Every structure is written in C-alpha cells, then in structure tokens.
Amino acid sequence: MRKKIIRRLNASLVASLLAVSVLVTGCGKSSASNSGTTAGNSENVTEQPTVQEETTTELKIEGQEVPANIQTTLNVIEDKNRNYYEIFVASFCDSDGDGMGDIQGLISKLDYINDGNPDTDTDLGCNGIWLMPINPSPSYHKYDVVNYMDIDSAYGTLDDFKQLIEECDKRGIKIIIDLVMNHSSIANEWFKTARDYLAELPDDKEPDASECKYVDYYTFVKGETAGNYYKAGKSNYYYEGQFSQQMPDINLDNPDVRAEFEQIAKFWLDMGVGGFRLDAAKEYFSGQPEKNVEVLTWFNNYVKSVNPDAYIVAETWTADYDRYLESGIESAFDFSYASYDGNIALTAHGGDPTYSGLYFAKNLMKTQEKVSSYSENSIQAPFISNHDLDRPASYLGYDENKIKFAHGLLSMMNGSTFIYYGDEIGLGGSGADENKRSPMIWSSTDKTGECKGPTNMTKEYVINNFASVEEQLKDDKSILSYVKHAMQLRNIFPEIARGKIEILDEVTDEKICAMSKTYNDSKIIILINTSKTDTKAVELSRANNGYECIQGILTVGETQPYQVEDTIVLPPNAIVILK
Ligand code: CA
Numbered sequence: 001m002r003k004k005i006i007r008r009l010n011a012s013l014v015a016s017l018l019a020v021s022v023l024v025t026g027c028g029k030s031s032a033s034n035s036g037t038t039a040g041n042s043e044n045v046t047e048q049p050t051v052q053e054e055t056t057t058e059l060k061i062e063g064q065e066v067p068a069n070i071q072t073t074l075n076v077i078e079d080k081n082r083n084y085y086e087i088f089v090a091s092f093c094d095s096d097g098d099g100m101g102d103i104q105g106l107i108s109k110l111d112y113i114n115d116g117n118p119d120t121d122t123d124l125g126c127n128g129i130w131l132m133p134i135n136p137s138p139s140y141h142k143y144d145v146v147n148y149m150d151i152d153s154a155y156g157t158l159d160d161f162k163q164l165i166e167e168c169d170k171r172g173i174k175i176i177i178d179l180v181m182n183h184s185s186i187a188n189e190w191f192k193t194a195r196d197y198l199a200e201l202p203d204d205k206e207p208d209a210s211e212c213k214y215v216d217y218y219t220f221v222k223g224e225t226a227g228n229y230y231k232a233g234k235s236n237y238y239y240e241g242q243f244s245q246q247m248p249d250i251n252l253d254n255p256d257v258r259a260e261f262e263q264i265a266k267f268w269l270d271m272g273v274g275g276f277r278l279d280a281a282k283e284y285f286s287g288q289p290e291k292n293v294e295v296l297t298w299f300n301n302y303v304k305s306v307n308p309d310a311y312i313v314a315e316t317w318t319a320d321y322d323r324y325l326e327s328g329i330e331s332a333f334d335f336s337y338a339s340y341d342g343n344i345a346l347t348a349h350g351g352d353p354t355y356s357g358l359y360f361a362k363n364l365m366k367t368q369e370k371v372s373s374y375s376e377n378s379i380q381a382p383f384i385s386n387h388d389l390d391r392p393a394s395y396l397g398y399d400e401n402k403i404k405f406a407h408g409l410l411s412m413m414n415g416s417t418f419i420y421y422g423d424e425i426g427l428g429g430s431g432a433d434e435n436k437r438s439p440m441i442w443s444s445t446d447k448t449g450e451c452k453g454p455t456n457m458t459k460e461y462v463i464n465n466f467a468s469v470e471e472q473l474k475d476d477k478s479i480l481s482y483v484k485h486a487m488q489l490r491n492i493f494p495e496i497a498r499g500k501i502e503i504l505d506e507v508t509d510e511k512i513c514a515m516s517k518t519y520n521d522s523k524i525i526i527l528i529n530t531s532k533t534d535t536k537a538v539e540l541s542r543a544n545n546g547y548e549c550i551q552g553i554l555t556v557g558e559t560q561p562y563q564v565e566d567t568i569v570l571p572p573n574a575i576v577i578l579k
Contacts, residue, residue, distance in 0.1 A: 059535040059536075059537060059569060061537055061562075061564045061567050061569050062564075063564040063565060063567075064564065064565070065562045065563060065564055066549050066550075066562075066563040066564065066565070067549075068549055068550040068551065068553065068562075068563070069548070069549055069550075069551055070550075070551060070552065070553065071492050071493070071551045071552060071579075072121075072492070073492060074118045074488075074491045074492055075491070075492060075493070075494055076118075076127060076172065076491050076494075077494045077498070078172075079498075080309075080311045080330055080377075080379055080416070081379055081414075081415055081416055081494075081497040081498055082126075082127050082128035082174060082311075082416050083124075083125060083126045083127055083128060083416070083417055083419070083487050083490055083491070084126060084128035084129065084130050084176075084416055084417065084418045084419070085113055085124065085126040085128065085129050085130070085418075085419050085421060086129075086130045086132070086383075086386060086387070086418055086419065086420045086421060087106065087129060087130070087131055087132065087421045088101075088132045088141075088387055088421065088437045089101045089102065089103065089105075089106060089131060089132065089134060089155050090140065090142075090154070090155070090437075090451060090453075090454070091421075091437050091438060091439045091440060091451045091453050091454070092105060092106055092109065092421060092440050092451065093105030093106055093108060093109045093440065093442070093449040093451065094449055094450065094451045095107075095108060095449070099450075099451055099452035100154050100155075100451065100452070101155075101439075101451040102154065102155050102156050102160075103134075103151070103155050103156035103160040103161055103163075103164050104156060104160055105449055105451075106164060107160075107163060107164050107167050108449065109442075109449070110167050110168065110171060110173070111123060111171075112124060112469065113126050113129065113171075113173065114126055114127055114171045114172065114173050115171060116170055116171030116172055116173075121484065121488060122473065123484070124419075124424065124483065124484055124487055125484060125487035125488050125490070125491050126173070126419065126487060127171075127172050127173050127174065127491075128173065128174050128175075128176065128274070128311075128416065129168065129173055129174070129175045129176070130175075130176050130177075130178070130277050130313075130418065131175060131176070131177050131178060132178050132387060133145060133177075133178045133180060133279075134151050134152060134155055134161070134177060134178075135147060135148055135149075135150060135151070135152060136150050136151070136152045136153065137152055137185055138185060138187055138246070139185075139246065140434075140454050140455065141387075141433070141437070141454075143178075143180055143243075143247070143279060144180075144183065144184065144185035144186070144187075144244075144246050144247045145180050145184050145185055145188065146184075146185045146187045146188050146189075147188070147189075148179075148260075148261075148264040148267075149263075149264055149267050158271075161271070162271060162272075165271060165272040165273070166272075169272070174273075174274030174275070174311070175272075175273050175274055176273060176274050176275040176276055176277050176311060176313070177268060177273050177276060177277070178276075178277050178279055179261075179264070179265070179268075179276040179277070179278055179279065180279040180280070181250060181252060181261055181278065181279070181281075181284065181295075181299075182242075182243075182247075182249060182250060182252075182279060182280040182281070182283050182284055183241065183242070183243060183247035183248055183249050183250055183280075184247070184248060184250055185246060185247070186245070186246055186247075186248060190214045190217045190218075190260075191214070191217070191218060191239075191248050193212060193214045194212060194214035194215045194217060194218060194220070194232075195232045195233045195235065195237075195239075196233070197211065197212035197214070197215060198215065198220060198232055198233070198235035198236075198237045199232075199233050199234040199235040201235065203236070207220065207237075213256055216251060216254050216256065216257075217250060217251055217254060217256070217257050217260075218239050218240070218248045218249065218250060218251055219239060219240040219249055219251055220232060220237040220238065220239050221237065221238050221239075221240075222236055222237055222238075223236060223238070224238060225238045227240075228240060228241050228242050228243075229241070230245045230248075242283050242286055243280070243283075249283075252284050252285070252295050258298060261299065262302050265299070265302060265303055265306065266306050269303065269306045269307050269310060270306075273310075274309075274310060274311055275303070275310040275311035275312050275313075276303070276310070276312050276313075277312075277313050277314075277315065278296070278299070278312065278313070278314040278315060278329075279315055280315060281295075281296060281314040281315055281316050281324065281332075282315070282316045282317060282318055282324075289320075289323060289324070292316075292324065293323065293324060293326050293327045294327075295327075296312075296314060296324060296327030296328075296329050297326075297327040297328060299312070299327075299329075300312055300327050300328045300329045301328065304328075311330050311331070311379075311416075312329040312330055312331070313329070313330065313331035313332065313333060313381050313416070314329055314331070314332045314333070315332075315333055316332045316333065317333070317335055318335075319336065321333065321334060321335065322334075322370045322371055322373075322374065325371065325374035325375065325378045326374060328375065328377075330377055330378060330379045331378070331379045331380070331381035331415065331416060332381065333381050333383065333386075333418075334367065334371075334380060334381055334382050334383075336363075336367075337363075337382045337383070337384065337410070337413070338382075338383050338384050338385060338386070338389060339384075339385065339389045339390065339395065340390060340395035342384070343355075343359075343360060343363050344382075344384050344406050344409045344410055345384070345392070345395060345396060345406060347359070347360045347405075347409060347530050348396060348402045348403075348405045348406040348409065349396070349402065350402075350530065350531060350532035350533070350573075351532070353510055355530075356509070356510040356511070356530065357508055357509060357510060357511050357512040357513035357514070357528060357529075357530040358508050358509060358510060358513070360409070360513045360528070360530060361503045361508050361513040361514070361515055362503070364413065364414075364501055364503075364513075364515065365501060365503055367380060367382075367414075368380070368414060368500070368501050371415070379415045379416055380413065380414045380415025380416070381415055381416050381417075381418065382410060382413045382415065382417055382418070383410070383417065383418035383419070383420070384406050384407070384410050384419075384420075384423065385420045385423055385436075386418070386420050387420065387433070387436055387437055388433065388436070389436065390429065390430040390431075390436065391420075391422070391423060391427055391428055391429040391430065391436060392406050392407075392423055392426075393423070393426040393427060393428045393429075393465070393466065394428050394429060394430040394461075394463070395430070398426070398428065398463070398465045398466075400426070400466070400479060400556075401532065401556040401557065401573060402532070403426050403479055404479055404482040404483075404556045404573075405532070405556050405573040407419075407423075407424070407479070407482060407483045407486055408482070408486055408528075408554045408556070408573070408575050409528070410486075411483075411486035411487065411489060411490055411496075411554070412496060412526050412528065412575060413496075414496070414497055414498070414499070414501065414517075415497060416497070417490070417497075419483070419487075421440060422438070422440050422441075423483075424479065424480050424483040424484075425440075425441065425466055425467070425468070425469055425472050425478075425479060425480050426464075426465065426466035426479045427440070427441065427464055427466075428461075428462055428463040428464050428465065429461065429462050430461050431458065431461040432456065432457075432458060432461065434453075434454035434455075434456045434457040434458070435457055435458055435461040435462050437453070437454055437457075438453045438454075438457055438462045438464075439451040439452065439453040440469070441464060441468045441469065442468060442469050442470060443468045443469065443470040443471075444467065444468045444470070444471060445470075446470070466478075466479060482554065482556070485554060486554055489552045489554065489577065492552065493524055493552065493577060493579075494519055494520075494522075495517040495518065495519040495522055495523065495524045496517060496524070496526070496577075498517075498519040499516075499517025499518050499519040499523075499524065500517065500518050500519070501515050501516070501517055502515060502516045502517075502518070503515050504516060504525065504540070504545070506540075507527075507538050507539065507540055511529060511530055511531040511534060511536050512527060512528065512529060512530070512536055512538055512570070513526075513527075513528040513530060514526070514527050514528075514538065514540070516545070523546055523547075523579075524547075524551075524577050524578065524579050525540070525545060525547050525577070525578040525579070526575065526576070526577055526578075527540075527568060527570060527575070527576050527578065528574075528575045529570035529571070529572060529573060529574050529575075530573070531572050531573070532572050532573050533572055534572060535559070535569060535570065535571050535572060536569070536570050537567050537568070537569050537570075538567065538568045538569075538570065539566055539567055540566060540567075540568060540578075541566050542565075542566055545578075547578040547579055548578075548579065549563055549578065549579075550562075550563050550568065550576050550577070550578055551577050551578065551579045552576065552577030553574070553575070553576055553577075554574070554575040554576075555571060555573070555574045555575075556572070556573045556574070557571055557572065557573070559571035559574075560574075561574045561576045
C-alpha cells in the first residue's frame with residue numbers, strides 16, 4: 001500500500017492533473033484522431049491481418065451528464081501481482097560514455113520507471129523490473145552464461161548491482177533476474193573442464209564422473225551424432241546444444257547440477273532479488289513437459305524455502321503454457337496475447353468482426369479459468385512483446401491509436417503485466433533479434449545515456465517514428481502519457497490485477513467488452529469499446545450492477561467518455577472503469 005487517503009476531484013481539477021483523462025462534457029463527436037505522429041512503414045516483415053474499414057458513427061445521448069469522480073489515489077498492494085518492465089541493460093542507459101548500457105545507467109533512470117513518490121505522476125508506475133541476463137557472457141545478449149554468480153564487466157560490478165537493489169527498494173520496485181538453466185556458455189568453466197577432460201581421455205576408457213564431475217553436467221555422446229550435437233574440442237565426444245553451438249545444454253537431472261543452481265539462486269536471493277525469470281524452461285528436456293514440470297517443482301520448492309515471497313515466471317513458449325503451473329511457480333508467460341497475431345493485436349487492429357469485444361472477453365475468461373485452476377497463487381503473466389518478438393509499433397503499422405489501445409487492453413488484464421522497455425514510447429523493431437533490442441531514445445537533443453545498441457542491428461528494420469522519452473513526457477497525448485496513465489489505473493484499482501472476472505453478458509457484444517472484477521468484496525466494472533471508429537452507448541443499470549459512476553478513463557483520441565444516468569458513452573477504443 002502506498003497511499004491511503006481517498007481524494008475525489010471534480011472534473012476540471014482532474015483535467016489539470018491527469019492529462020490523458022481529461023473529462024470533456026457535452027461532447028459527442030467520434031473522431032478517431034491521429035494526433036500528429038506519422039504512421040505507415042515499409043518494413044512489415046510480419047503479415048498483417050486483413051482489416052475492414054468501419055464507417056464512423058456519431059452519437060449524442062441527451063440528458064444530464066454525471067460528472068466523473070476520477071480516482072487519483074494510488075492503492076498499491078505489496079504482493080506478487082506487479083507491473084513489470086523488461087530491460088535489456090545494454091540498450092537502456094549508458095553511464096560512462098562507452099555506448100554500452102550499464103547498471104549505473106539503469107540506476108540513473110529508476111525515477112522514470114518509478115520514483116517511489118505517490119504524489120507525482122511523472123513516472124511509469126512500474127513496481128517490478130525483469131532484467132535480461134546480467135551475468136558474464138561472450139555474447140551481446142548474454143543468454144550464454146560464463147559465471148552465474150557475477151555481473152558482466154560491461155554492465156558493472158556486484159557492488160553496482162547491490163546499489164541497484166537498494167535504490168529499487170527505496171522505490172518499491174522488485175527486481176527479477178533472468179536465470180538461464182537450460183544451457184551455459186561454452187566458455188563456462190564447467191564446460192571447459194569437461195571438454196578438456198574428454199580430450200585427454202584414452203579411447204578405450206569411459207568418462208568417469210568421479211574423475212571429472214563436470215562430464216555429467218552436460219550431455220556428451222561419443223562419436224558423431226545427428227541432431228543438435230557439436231564436437232567437443234579435440235575429443236571424440238559431441239555435446240547437445242539445442243539453441244546453438246555456443247550453448248551446451250545442461251543436464252538438469254544431475255543432483256550436482258541442481259546443487260549448483262540452488263547455490264546460485266540463494267546467492268541472488270540473499271542479495272535481495274525478488275525472484276527469477278526462467279529462460280527456455282520448455283527446453284530443459286525438450287519434448288518432455290512432465291520432466292520440465294519436475295525441474296520447475298524442484299527449483300520452486302528450493303527458492304520458496306529461502307524466500308517464500310520470491311516470484312518465479314517461466315518462459316514456456318507453447319499454447320499449453322499453463323501446465324507448467326503444476327510445479328507451483330506463480331507464472332508462465334502467456335504468449336497468446338502477444339505478438340502480431342496475438343489476441344491483443346487482433347483486437348487493437350479493429351475491423352474484423354471475428355475479433356470482437358465478446359471474443360476478447362471470452363478469452364479473458366478462458367485465461368482466468370485456466371490459470372486459476374492450478375492454485376490460488378497462480379498469476380497470469382500477459383505481455384504484448386518481449387526481446388524475441390517484433391515491437392508493437394512495427395506490427396501495428398506505427399498507428400499511434402492502435403499502439404495505445406494495445407497497451408490499454410494489456411493494462412486491463414489480470415496478474416503481472418510485462419512491458420518491454422521502449423514499447424511505451426513506440427520504439428520500432430522487427431526481423432532479426434538485434435533489431436528488437438535497439439537503444440532506448442531518451443532525448444532528441446541530449447545524447448547523454450544513449451546506447452549504441454547491438455552491432456548487427458539493421459537500420460532498415462529499426463524504424464522509430466515517435467518522439468523521445470523527454471518529448472513524450474511533455475506531451476499529454478503521447479503514447480508514453482497513455483501508458484503511464486494505464487499503469488496508474490492498475491495502481492489505483494487493485495481489482496484490475498487481482499479481481500475475479502465476470503462477463504456482463506447483457507452488454508458485451510461485437511464492439512463492447514464489459515466485465516466486472518471483484519477483489520476482497522470490492523467490485524469494479526471495466527468497459528472497453530473495441531471499435532476504432534464507432535462511438536458506443538452502453539446501457540448498464542447502476543442499481544443492478546452496483547456502481548455509481550465513471551472513476552477511471554483511458555482514451556486514444558480527443559473525445560471523452562461520459563455518463564447520463566445508466567448510460568455510458570464510449571468513444572472509439574475508449575476504456576472506462578466504473579465503481
Ligand atoms: Ca557503459
């Protein structure tokens with residue numbers, strides 16, 4: 001909890017405080033405005049769904065409009081449901097001018113993520129950070145780890161990391177770190193020792209783990225082997241490397257390996273990390289989900305024995321991701337809402353009647369039923385992009401309203417939401433992985449902190465059509481202002497992340513997604529107009545549905561939602577919270 005005093009403000013005061021949620025009374029035009037920024041790009045590598053254009057309708061409900069009681073008081077609950085922000089440190093902020101992002105650079109930008117002051121609305125309002133790997137590694141992305149208990153020197157030192165944790169603690173931010181247990185780097189001492197041992201092994205002698213325990217840390221096979229196997233140095237042995245030659249697969253069946261990872265997990269938990277994002281958990285034993293669940297069960301039990309408050313989210317990139325929740329980990333990333341063909345993008349595109357308000361609502365219900373069926377501690381983990389996926393700006397065709405609305409849809413979802421750094425300013429990037437990991441743009445005039453980005457980034461696929469953080473912070477209508485406000489709503493209404501969803505069948509239709517969310521006996525109603533052209537009037541009895549009025553608003557255009565008695569009028573792609 002960050003703030004307890006309840007304040008209610010009238011509409012005119014709110015307008016000066018909450019730039020995005022200006023409540024304009026007496027409006028009825030539905031202009032799906034494209035405020036200022038250029039749209040269109042020539043580099044959509046992913047196929048876009050066909051979008052049928054809708055005709056714009058105008059609507060005006062006669063009668064006395066009820067003033068909205070817009071809530072601005074934060075009510076942040078300290079639990080495992082958080083607003084996460086994923087960061088690729090190398091591209092975020094550089095503190096020493098070498099063009100490589102680093103931990104001190106990140107510390108200097110923490111106030112942007114969350115300044116810890118509930119009286120300001122200049123920060124993003126994220127209270128969780130997921131750091132992509134920070135351990136020493138020869139690659140630019142660092143998913144091949146040389147030493148699991150250190151910080152890559154390009155990023156800083158363990159002391160820098162301890163300082164980061166302290167600064168995050170001051171701001172109520174929990175850090176979860178990427179833990180790559182599926183494979184290590186070929187430069188890891190475990191692997192090098194095993195490889196050198198095998199190279200010296202006489203041809204008629206079997207590898208002996210009592211002589212070199214590291215031969216059992218990986219999967220070595222004598223002689224050339226089909227599949228993703230690579231020759232281990234000068235020896236006649238080949239090792240499994242599902243991802244690449246640089247990434248030998250670790251044998252997670254080996255108790256010695258598990259003991260290593262317990263020590264590693266404890267090392268970071270003792271330092272104050274809030275948990276782990278587990279890379280490639282589906283590939284621990286590729287094609288053997290039961291075994292993967294067993295690995296996760298072991299790891300989760302160990303982590304919780306050290307710190308029961310730790311949060312674990314696994315990358316299990318598959319439609320039946322939820323089965324991994326059997327292990328007791330809180331979350332497994334839900335890819336079905338992400339990317340160009342995910343539920344959110346399809347809904348944000350608009351125009352295709354298949355992806356209606358009803359369709360979105362039904363999916364939310366399905367997701368809730370699926371995830372909550374494992375444990376009351378299971379937490380949804382939705383997102384719209386990450387470091388492996390095209391940026392929303394790219395797959396939504398640099399359409400500012402679609403990008404905003406995609407963030408709006410995500411922000412109304414249950415659980416821990418994850419925003420990938422730069423998506424909040426509409427950073428572009430598609431195609432090769434490097435292009436999806438391009439430098440954050442802090443300012444158009446002041447290059448302090450700006451990173452060079454991955455060497456193999458291709459300019460043609462990193463198209464940035466939107467302004468810098470500095471400029472967007474000053475612009476009430478920017479994507480960043482919208483995302484900030486969306487996160488603020490999550491921090492004002494704990495029901496959004498934690499509430500049990502019920503679909504309001506009587507008003508949910510091809511345009512409107514209407515649902516209630518109830519948490520600890522407190523109920524909110526969320527109305528989402530999924531049409532990008534039509535203003536919609538929703539008839540919803542206050543008496544029967546237990547609400548008074550509009551208390552939260554997210555809009556993509558100039559026109560604002562309003563209420564006349566039991567009627568709520570929603571401009572295109574507007575989202576309102578009723579309470
Ligand atoms: Ca640096």
